[in-house]
Amino acid sequence: MPTIQLVDLAHARSGDKGDTANVGVIAYDPRDWELLRETLTEERVKAHFGEMVKGDVERYELPNLHALNFLLHGALGGGGTVSLMTDAQGKVFSTALLRMQVEVPDEVARRARGRGWVPADFDPSVPVEP
Amino acid sequence: MTHDDTRTIRIGSGQGFWGDDLEAPVRQVHDGPLDYLMMDYLAEVTMSIMQKQRNRRPEAGFARDFPPLMERIFEACVEKGVRVVTNAGGVNPEGCGAELVEAGRAAGVSGKARVGVVTGDGLMDRLDELLEAGHELRHMETGEPLAAVRDRVQSANAYIGAGPIVEALEAGADVVVTGRSTDTALTYAPMMHEFGWSPEDHHRLAHGVVAGHINECGAQASGGNALVDWWTMPAMERVGFPLIEAHPDGSFVVTKHDGTGGRVSRPVVTEQLLYEMGDPSDYITPDVVADLTGLELEEVGPDRVRVSGVQGRPATDFLKVSIAYSDGYKAVGTLVYAWPDAAAKARSAERILRARLDRLGLTFDEIRCELVGWDATHGHLAGEPPADIPEVQLRFAVRSRERESVERFTREIAPLVLTGPPSVTGFAGGRPRAQEIMAFWPALIRKEAVRPHLNVEILEV
Numbered sequence: 001m002p003t004i005q006l007v008d009l010a011h012a013r014s015g016d017k018g019d020t021a022n023v024g025v026i027a028y029d030p031r032d033w034e035l036l037r038e039t040l041t042e043e044r045v046k047a048h049f050g051e052m053v054k055g056d057v058e059r060y061e062l063p064n065l066h067a068l069n070f071l072l073h074g075a076l077g078g079g080g081t082v083s084l085m086t087d088a089q090g091k092v093f094s095t096a097l098l099r100m101q102v103e104v105p106d107e108v109a110r111r112a113r114g115r116g117w118v119p120a121d122f123d124p125s126v127p128v129e130p
Numbered sequence: 131m132t133h134d135d136t137r138t139i140r141i142g143s144g145q146g147f148w149g150d151d152l153e154a155p156v157r158q159v160h161d162g163p164l165d166y167l168m169m170d171y172l173a174e175v176t177m178s179i180m181q182k183q184r185n186r187r188p189e190a191g192f193a194r195d196f197p198p199l200m201e202r203i204f205e206a207c208v209e210k211g212v213r214v215v216t217n218a219g220g221v222n223p224e225g226c227g228a229e230l231v232e233a234g235r236a237a238g239v240s241g242k243a244r245v246g247v248v249t250g251d252g253l254m255d256r257l258d259e260l261l262e263a264g265h266e267l268r269h270m271e272t273g274e275p276l277a278a279v280r281d282r283v284q285s286a287n288a289y290i291g292a293g294p295i296v297e298a299l300e301a302g303a304d305v306v307v308t309g310r311s312t313d314t315a316l317t318y319a320p321m322m323h324e325f326g327w328s329p330e331d332h333h334r335l336a337h338g339v340v341a342g343h344i345n346e347c348g349a350q351a352s353g354g355n356a357l358v359d360w361w362t363m364p365a366m367e368r369v370g371f372p373l374i375e376a377h378p379d380g381s382f383v384v385t386k387h388d389g390t391g392g393r394v395s396r397p398v399v400t401e402q403l404l405y406e407m408g409d410p411s412d413y414i415t416p417d418v419v420a421d422l423t424g425l426e427l428e429e430v431g432p433d434r435v436r437v438s439g440v441q442g443r444p445a446t447d448f449l450k451v452s453i454a455y456s457d458g459y460k461a462v463g464t465l466v467y468a469w470p471d472a473a474a475k476a477r478s479a480e481r482i483l484r485a486r487l488d489r490l491g492l493t494f495d496e497i498r499c500e501l502v503g504w505d506a507t508h509g510h511l512a513g514e515p516p517a518d519i520p521e522v523q524l525r526f527a528v529r530s531r532e533r534e535s536v537e538r539f540t541r542e543i544a545p546l547v548l549t550g551p552p553s554v555t556g557f558a559g560g561r562p563r564a565q566e567i568m569a570f571w572p573a574l575i576r577k578e579a580v581r582p583h584l585n586v587e588i589l590e591v
Contacts, residue, residue: 011358011397015406018271018570024404026397028358052509060410064426064439065400069407077498080570081175082457084498084527086506094357096508118361130364130391 002109003101007116009108010036012094019079020055021090023097026067028115032108033066039102045070048100070097139324141317141341142373145169145216146348148176148193154348154371159203159212162387164373165324167207168316169216170346171196177310178454178568180220181254181285191222197229200305204237207304214305215295215316221254221285223247223309227589230305234591243591246303248294250584251310253286253451253575260579267451267573276573282455284568288580289450291416295319297586310452312415314342317374325378329417329445334380336420336442339413341374341382344402344437348372351384351402352433353392358401365391381438383430394433416449416577418442448574457569458495459536460529463543464502466556467522473515475551476501476524482550483526486542492535500525523556529567536564 006025009032014023025040027033046057055073062069076090077083087093098116142164144155148171158167171193184191196218200207207214219226227247234243253260257280261267267276267286276283287310296319298306306319318338321327327334344351351372353363370390375383384394403422407413413420421441428436467475480499487494500506502523504515515522528539540562547554 011401013355013357013401013404017406017408018572022404022407024401024407026358026400026404028397048511050510052511058409060407060423062404062410062423062425064424065403067400067404069404069410071408077496078569081567082460082529082569084460084462084496084529086500086502086525092507096511099508099511122361124361128362128364128366 001103001105003103004109004113005098005116006100006102007095007098008112008114009102009104010098011116012098014090014092014094016076016079016090019074019076021072021075021093023070023072023094024067025070025097026065029111030066032112035104035108036068037061040068045097048097049075052096137324138375138377139165139320140373140375141166141168141320141345143168143345143348143351143371145171146346146350147171147173150348152195152199155199156203157368157387157390158371158373159206159210161370161390164210164212166320167212167214168345169196169214169218170313170316171216171218172220172310172313174452174570175454175568177221177287177452178285180222181454184221189225192220192226193218196226197233200230201233201237204234204239204243208239208242213299213303213320215320216306217308217311217313217316219247219307219309221252221287221309223249223307226307227587230307231589231591239591241591243304244302245589245591246298246301246306247587247589248298248306248308248311248584249587250294250580251287251290251308253288254283257283257286260575265575265579267453267575270572270574276453276571279455279571282457284454284456286451286453288575289416289452290580290584291315292319292322294584294586296323298588299323301586301588303588313346314339314415315417317342317345321376332418332442332444333440334442335418336440337380337382337437338376339415339418339420340403340422340425340437340440341376344384344399345372345374347402347405349392350405351399352386352394353398356398356401358397363393367391380440381436384435384437385433394435396427396429396435399427399435414446416445418445447577449577449580451573451575453571453573454568455571457567458529458531459533459564460527460567461536461540461562461564462525462527463540463562464526464556465524465543465546465554467524467551468553468555469518469520471517472519472522472553473501473504475553476522478551479524479546479554480526483542483546487539490538492538493532494528494530494535496529498527533564540564
């Protein structure tokens with residue numbers, strides 16, 4: 001099976017509570033929700049982050065939202081104002097998770113590849129009209 | 131008051147944190163219909179910052195840009211019947227209320243408006259009394275009793291719920307100012323007031339909590355900081371902040387004023403729902419415990435998302451307490467290294483600096499080094515930097531209980547420019563500053579230790 005980056009299958013948002021970062025992962029396409037549930041186990045996510053997460057990883061499911069919520073304990077160097085990290089509040093742990101390489105069926109890879117990236121013709125200097 | 135079952139009330143978000151877009155509340159009031167404007171000013175560290183300010187100056191200790199903001203919108207709010215609910219009071223809601231009355235007079239609404247001031251969440255003056263009475267205020271994660279850091283505590287406040295806000299609204303307050311109210315209560319207290327919900331209406335209240343969670347971060351629920359298709363987000367230069375159209379049965383629609391920028395869509399709202407989320411089946415507030423696992427989102431029109439399916443159950447017997455204590459010092463120094471071999475130069479500078487700090491005999495609880503432009507946010511997941519990386523910023527941070535160690539560190543960055551690896555620049559900002567660390571101590575307290583102290587005062591403008 002081909003391998004793609006999670007960034008093409010899901011978008012994500014993260015935040016903090018003390019020394020714990022949370023990462024919510026949301027399937028772009030509801031058809032990929034089951035695949036995310038099977039792939040993104042607590043063990044897999046813990047292994048992905050390695051030394052960046054000192055404590056446990058907990059996972060919660062929000063099936064109607066096609067989303068998973070991960071709690072990464074001991075990820076923020078003490079958290080709040082104690083932390084020496086640039087990302088002391090875990091704001092971009094979300095995108096760090098989206099770096100993960102995942103194996104998917106051919107048709108999913110074909111459909112999803114490039115989904116999480118700006119199109120080649122994007123010009124940031126041009127205003128986006130409603 | 132009668133409670134019409136078909137009524138809709140509009141509760142807009144005006145500030146997502148202290149320092150948010152100052153024009154947003156002005157747009158919310160002027161750009162379309164609105165009944166309530168909620169403004170959240172308090173994060174975990176904000177209370178300790180405000181307490182420090184109040185220690186220096188007794189009239190301070192609240193979000194000081196709130197009264198001038200009200201001066202700009204007070205008249206429009208009174209004319210349109212928009213009532214304001216905010217936790218801008220910080221550790222000094224009375225002081226905030228007094229300045230607000232002055233702002234109202236300057237804005238020309240004398241005799242036309244009332245300010246409600248909620249007090250009693252502050253525990254700092256009662257801390258020893260509470261500890262002696264057996265409230266140990268154990269750290270929620272470590273279980274350690276507060277006694278361990280008592281002499282270093284800077285601020286202590288209970289997260290209070292909607293009760294006193296509803297009381298102030300019933301008493302006719304046009305602006306309600308609180309201290310450490312929960313962020314979500316600022317949105318669901320108006321629903322309780324308008325729809326006559328009782329504390330036992332658990333499912334409705336739980337919907338109100340979710341509405342509050344969506345409102346509390348400002349434009350994060352209307353396209354700001356949204357990852358999904360961010361490059362398509364329209365007219366962010368005039369982003370419309372979210373507003374909640376609430377119904378008496380609890381269900382609500384998230385939307386924003388017509389003609390404003392940003393986007394309210396299912397994926398955008400989903401991202402905000404997941405922000406700072408813990409166990410979604412156990413979202414604890416002072417007034418209800420919400421279960422979001424059955425929550426449904428439905429796009430019911432352009433920039434309109436309907437939320438339903440939230441379950442609620444009775445609140446616990448406890449309030450969360452936000453305690454801040456002094457926990458040493460830290461400082462961050464930065465230098466920029468340029469091509470060729472930018473990362474190798476920065477890593478060499480790191481090694482040299484570590485050795486110098488060692489030779490000086492300084493003690494640090496932690497030293498952390500990041501290469502901004504390479505691994506600062508994604509750590510080892512970024513892999514090894516390419517040899518032709520154009521530039522990196524070396525970001526070197528230290529933390530210590532001893533102020534002297536941190537102060538001496540701040541004098542060790544600049545010397546690296548002439549005594550370390552080449553092609554280094556970006557030091558014009560001067561010496562880094564040693565900063566006192568305010569650590570956060572989350573604890574629980576029984577509600578009956580706080581409730582009798584809560585008070586609502588109504589001031590005439």
